[in-house]
Structures are given as structure tokens and as C-alpha cells.
Amino acid sequence: MPAVTDNGSGPDGSAPDGDAGKARAVPEAAVARLAVYLRVLTTMAEQGAVTVSSEELSAAAGVNSAKLRKDLSYLGSYGVRGVGYEVGVLTEEIERILGLTRQHKVAVAGIGNLGHALANYGGFPGRGFPVAALFDVDPDLIGVPVGGIAVSHLDDIPAVCAERQVSIGVIATPPGAAQVVCDRLVAGGVECILNFAPVVLHAPEHVQVRKVDLAVELQMLSFHVASRDAGNPADGGPVSVTSAGTGVLSRASSNGEVV
Amino acid sequence: MPAVTDNGSGPDGSAPDGDAGKARAVPEAAVARLAVYLRVLTTMAEQGAVTVSSEELSAAAGVNSAKLRKDLSYLGSYGVRGVGYEVGVLTEEIERILGLTRQHKVAVAGIGNLGHALANYGGFPGRGFPVAALFDVDPDLIGVPVGGIAVSHLDDIPAVCAERQVSIGVIATPPGAAQVVCDRLVAGGVECILNFAPVVLHAPEHVQVRKVDLAVELQMLSFHVASRDAGNPADGGPVSVTSAGTGVLSRASSNGEVV
DNA sequence: AACTGTGAACTATTTCACAGCC
DNA sequence: GGCTGTGAAATAGTTCACAGTT
Known part of the structure; x- marks a missing residue:
């Protein structure tokens, strides 16, 4: 029952969602x-x-x-x-x-290059996603403030997340640590996870998992180049211009760079 | 004709792709x-x-x-x-x-937090995507080597990309600079672009554009939390467990962190 | 006259379920 | 007996085109 699996709406295609009220199911x-x-x-x-x-x-x-x-x-x-x-x-x-009327506290696990960038970002997209906790294993990092928040140990994820009411966990650890971190985030009560580690995570169904995979993005681009160069003149078939449907960081640093 | 638009295969739904050879059109x-x-x-x-x-x-x-x-x-x-x-x-x-039998040289524009992380990553996913050029506007950065490659000025994108045969451009600049950078990358002959800046890019049709948007990812997670909390007991309808279809960075730094 | 809201047609993608091969 | 390859069915998502509103 991996949450990452695109198991649609489960085996039952039913759920006629007799939504009386407002919005009908949004695809x-x-x-x-x-x-x-x-x-x-x-x-x-x-x-x-x-x-x-x-x-x-x-x-x-x-x-x-x-x-x-x-x-x-x-x-x-x-x-x-x-x-x-x-x-x-x-x-x-x-x-x-989109549920942006409430705050969603974010925890970032893995304060390497990317985690650091995310932590410094301090407060994700236009308010609403404050970074509330940071985690790493490196003893030299524990207790050090990054972007204003002291880094805690990965072991303390459940306790800290629960205490600070974190609802979104961001995994920026190496692949090997990702599943453990995921489990701890779940134990800490986070409701959803954004996974930057190149592994397939397994999480309970009630936890939303999304992933962002640079390797996949690059390889998809590679595919398009290849299929254009190759056989067919135009790459035109079913595959053509694409959009990942995902976006990006939003504010500029002192140097005016993203993240 | 923005390339980012999901304009399917163009107005003509035709192109029966009479692929004689090997692989049929891959969705x-x-x-x-x-x-x-x-x-x-x-x-x-x-x-x-x-x-x-x-x-x-x-x-x-x-x-x-x-x-x-x-x-x-x-x-x-x-x-x-x-x-x-x-x-x-x-x-x-x-x-x-996937076209991984050839190399795809990568240029990273915008050496802020994220760009820095990407540059240090030095050589994307399992070989095949070597970083060949870096660009920024900051005078203090120009000429400074990051991850082994000297940073060039954004103005030199076309020349440098053409000279070094860059085929993939990665945009990690602030939103305001993204379109200009995109245009220059195209002028430099890059075949595809991975855009981390939160803007809709316009590029010629022959240039593949993909985007990665943290804000979108977080807001999608927020939506799922909201729709669970809200009305319907289960969030079950058409929307449930998801996967961005994109993946992640792949190697660990000295500290063992992603990117 | 301009512009939204939406059924209906179409296209893409997923899942089923089973014939065919080792 | 176990497992692949794939038509056909089911589902999801997109686009058309037009009735309905201001």
C-alpha cells in the first residue's frame, strides 16, 4: 500500500460523490x-x-x-x-x-545543499508555508540555526513534528535515509510529504506523497531530444511539448536567485 | 505559441505516426x-x-x-x-x-541557492548530464569556479552555450530574469529547458520546456489536506494518492545530503 | 457583442483479463 | 505453472461548440 503508487481512487471506481455543497471533485x-x-x-x-x-x-x-x-x-x-x-x-x-486559508507548517529533513537552500528560503510561497523545523544527522549541524531555525536530529523528528504541529514534511536526504525519515515524519503526524529523494516511498494511505525528481525530468527531456533526432522527422506524435505540472520556488535571495 | 503550454500535438490531431521501425510512440x-x-x-x-x-x-x-x-x-x-x-x-x-546513450551537456543559469546546489552536484544523474556552463549576473561571481566550472555572465549565454554544445539549459534565476535567460538559451542552441523559476516560459516549439514548481507542489498537498478535512469523509473521489511523475536528485554530498 | 459555463465528442491513460509461450 | 504481451473495456482529461447571461 505505498502511497506513492498511483492507485487512482482504489479498486472501487465508485464513490459517486454526491457532494451536495460547493465544489464538485476537482480533477x-x-x-x-x-x-x-x-x-x-x-x-x-x-x-x-x-x-x-x-x-x-x-x-x-x-x-x-x-x-x-x-x-x-x-x-x-x-x-x-x-x-x-x-x-x-x-x-x-x-x-x-487549495486550502491556503490556513497555515501549513513545513519541516525539512536533510540539510545538505538542497535542504539548506530550502531552509534559507524561510517561509515558502507567499506565506502559508512557514518552515518550522529542520533535521539532519550531522552532529556539526545539530543546534546550528539555518535560516533562523535550529537543526534537530533526525531521531527527534516524531517528537519535534508533533510538538510544532508540522503538517508538511520535505525530504531532502540521500536516498538511503528517505524511507526512515518518511516513517518518522508519519509518526510525527505530518499529513503530507514532498520527496526530493530518488526513491519510491511507502507511506500509509492517509499521507499524501508527492515527489520531485531531477533525474526523471532530465531523462524526459533527453527522450524528447532523442525522439526528434531519431526516426520520425517531427517528434510530433503523442509526445510533444510538455509541462511537468509542477512549479518552483518563489522568492529571490539577496543575490536575486531562486531559493 | 508558448512551449510550456500543453498544446498536445498541435491543432492537428493527425500524425498517424507510421513508425515502421522499432518503438511505437511512447506516451x-x-x-x-x-x-x-x-x-x-x-x-x-x-x-x-x-x-x-x-x-x-x-x-x-x-x-x-x-x-x-x-x-x-x-x-x-x-x-x-x-x-x-x-x-x-x-x-x-x-x-x-530515453536517449541516454549520448551525453547531454547542461548549463545552469542563476547561481543562487538552488543553482549553487545544482552546480556542486557536478554531473547529474549517473553520468550523461555533465554540467558544462554556469551563468549569473552577480559581478562577484563571474569567473569564480563553482563545482569546478567558472561562472560566466548571463549576457554570454548564447556564445558560451553554442561553443560548449550545451543541449539542456536549467533556469534557476528569479522569475523576472527567466524569460530573458530562456531566450538566450534558445539563441545558444539548447534543445530543452528545465525551468525552476515560477513563471510561464515562452519558447519556440522545437524547444522542450519542463518546469518544476515548489509552490505548485506544496499547494497541491495543501489541497489534499483541505479536501480531506473538509466535507467528504474520505478525500477519495477522483483525487487521491499522487505522484508528481518527477523524481529527484541523485547523489550525496560529503555530508550525505541530496544535491 | 462579449464572455462564461458546460454537455458532448474526442483523446489519452489505466486497468482488466486472457491468449500465448517457456 | 508462471509470466509476458496486448486487445478491449474503463476511466481520466481535453477540446469543441454553443446555449445562456449581462
Whole structure:
């Protein structure tokens, strides 16, 4: 029962989800895009936009307008026919559906290059994801503040996470340590895990696991180059322009670099 | 015509791809998984495995066996009925289809926290992706070697990339600089781009663009937590356990941390 | 006249289930 | 008997195209 497995909705394709209330089930693919729309909307709001049409917003988000409208329709009807969407309203609705109205404390395990970068990032995407705990095994690091938070030992993950009410665990350890760290995060009560380690994690079903894998990304790019060079003139078939559906870090350091 | 847009195969759904030769068109989703199988196979080979069944391999990769077999069938028929797959053969075939038989030189633009981590990583996933150039705007960084390679100025991207035959550009700059950097990478002849900056990039169609977005990942996790807490008892509907389909960094630093 | 919301058609992806081979 | 390869069925996701609203 690995959580990483894409076991759809389980064996039963049932669950007619008689959702009486608001939003109907939002497809996974749409959720990823909603996060992108949110970012675009924020930018637009900063530039003083009050309303947007599906055409404008979709262009800025790099999707087609029908898809955008369909995605937004999962939230309910917040647009005005003949006019468009109110930037403020849409922003709020997306934040609501994405659960951004509450804080999600983040713990980062593995303070190597990447972990360090994440820790220094101090406070993920536009508030809402404060880094609350850091973990490593290196004795030289324990107790040292990184990005304002003292590093604790990996052994203390369960206790510290429970105490600080961490809800998201980020694994940036080497592959060998990832599963143990995962288990401890789960023991500490985290609700979801973002895994940067190149291993398939096994976690209980109630824990959401997502992974970010640089090797996979590069190899997918390699595949596209290869399939263009190879046989068929155009790589055009089922495979072409892609988007990982995942995004990136958001603020600049003193040097103006990401993370 | 933004390359990041998931504009399928373009307006024409045609291209019956009369692939005479080997592999039939490999679906995008399968490509991502092939990279994972490859990693698992490598691990198994190290442990002395000579053959694997679809059951074993799929379990280790966190997918179901039917999916694995279907994925492998895109490569051709390299299994033996009643027996399984030869680890060595399968490894080679996957490497071939992913285009890992040739080197892909990588350039990293934006030597901030993340860029630094990537540069130090020195040589991405199991050879095949050597870092050949680094770029930044910071005068204090220009000329300084990071992970063995001197940092060049962003202005020199086209020249340096062309000269060093870079085929993959990694963007780790702040969002504001990303599009310019992208344009320069394209001018320098890179064939694909991995974008860590939280912006929608516009690139010519022949350039593959993939993005990795931490904000999106976190917000997707947030969504799942929210939808569990909220209305419906189980989050079960169409949305449940997920995998970004992307993976991670691969080697450990002296401290044993990823990247 | 401009623009949203959405059923219906289409395409992609996953899963089933079983024929065929060792 | 165990296991692969794959059509066919089921499910998920995208795009069309147009009715409905302001």
C-alpha cells in the first residue's frame, strides 16, 4: 500500500460523490493548474487588474481558454458572462479550494545543499508555508540555526513534528535515509510529504506523497531530444511539448536567485 | 505559441505516426515511469539480480504490474514469457529509448541557492548530464569556479552555450530574469529547458520546456489536506494518492545530503 | 457583442483479463 | 505453472461548440 503508487481512487471506481455543497471533485490535473492561475492572478492584481477574461488569464497561464474555464467551473460559478472574472474573487476562491486559508507548517529533513537552500528560503510561497523545523544527522549541524531555525536530529523528528504541529514534511536526504525519515515524519503526524529523494516511498494511505525528481525530468527531456533526432522527422506524435505540472520556488535571495 | 503550454500535438490531431521501425510512440506518462524503472533496475543490478518479473519490478517502482508491462511493451518485446525480464537487457533498452546513450551537456543559469546546489552536484544523474556552463549576473561571481566550472555572465549565454554544445539549459534565476535567460538559451542552441523559476516560459516549439514548481507542489498537498478535512469523509473521489511523475536528485554530498 | 459555463465528442491513460509461450 | 504481451473495456482529461447571461 505505498502511497506513492498511483492507485487512482482504489479498486472501487465508485464513490459517486454526491457532494451536495460547493465544489464538485476537482480533477488532479486541474488542481495543479489552479496553483498556476493563482500566481498569475496575484501578479495581475499587483498591476492593478480588477477583472480578467478567460482568454487573458489562460494566455498568461499558458493553457487554452476552454481548459481554464472548465477548471474554474470546478470551483463554482464565479465569473460574469459577458464580462469575465473578478481578480479578487477568483483569487479568494482558488485559495479557499487549495486550502491556503490556513497555515501549513513545513519541516525539512536533510540539510545538505538542497535542504539548506530550502531552509534559507524561510517561509515558502507567499506565506502559508512557514518552515518550522529542520533535521539532519550531522552532529556539526545539530543546534546550528539555518535560516533562523535550529537543526534537530533526525531521531527527534516524531517528537519535534508533533510538538510544532508540522503538517508538511520535505525530504531532502540521500536516498538511503528517505524511507526512515518518511516513517518518522508519519509518526510525527505530518499529513503530507514532498520527496526530493530518488526513491519510491511507502507511506500509509492517509499521507499524501508527492515527489520531485531531477533525474526523471532530465531523462524526459533527453527522450524528447532523442525522439526528434531519431526516426520520425517531427517528434510530433503523442509526445510533444510538455509541462511537468509542477512549479518552483518563489522568492529571490539577496543575490536575486531562486531559493 | 508558448512551449510550456500543453498544446498536445498541435491543432492537428493527425500524425498517424507510421513508425515502421522499432518503438511505437511512447506516451508521455510512460516516459516518466521508464526513468523510474531504470533507477530501480540499476539498484537491482547492483544487488546482483539477473532477471526480474513484472511483479517484482512494478512493486519496487510503485506501480501496478499491468501498467509496467504496458510501458515496457512500448520498447518492444524484451521479456521472456514464464520467466521475466533480463535486468541488463531491459536497462539497455530503456537507456536507448530515453536517449541516454549520448551525453547531454547542461548549463545552469542563476547561481543562487538552488543553482549553487545544482552546480556542486557536478554531473547529474549517473553520468550523461555533465554540467558544462554556469551563468549569473552577480559581478562577484563571474569567473569564480563553482563545482569546478567558472561562472560566466548571463549576457554570454548564447556564445558560451553554442561553443560548449550545451543541449539542456536549467533556469534557476528569479522569475523576472527567466524569460530573458530562456531566450538566450534558445539563441545558444539548447534543445530543452528545465525551468525552476515560477513563471510561464515562452519558447519556440522545437524547444522542450519542463518546469518544476515548489509552490505548485506544496499547494497541491495543501489541497489534499483541505479536501480531506473538509466535507467528504474520505478525500477519495477522483483525487487521491499522487505522484508528481518527477523524481529527484541523485547523489550525496560529503555530508550525505541530496544535491 | 462579449464572455462564461458546460454537455458532448474526442483523446489519452489505466486497468482488466486472457491468449500465448517457456 | 508462471509470466509476458496486448486487445478491449474503463476511466481520466481535453477540446469543441454553443446555449445562456449581462
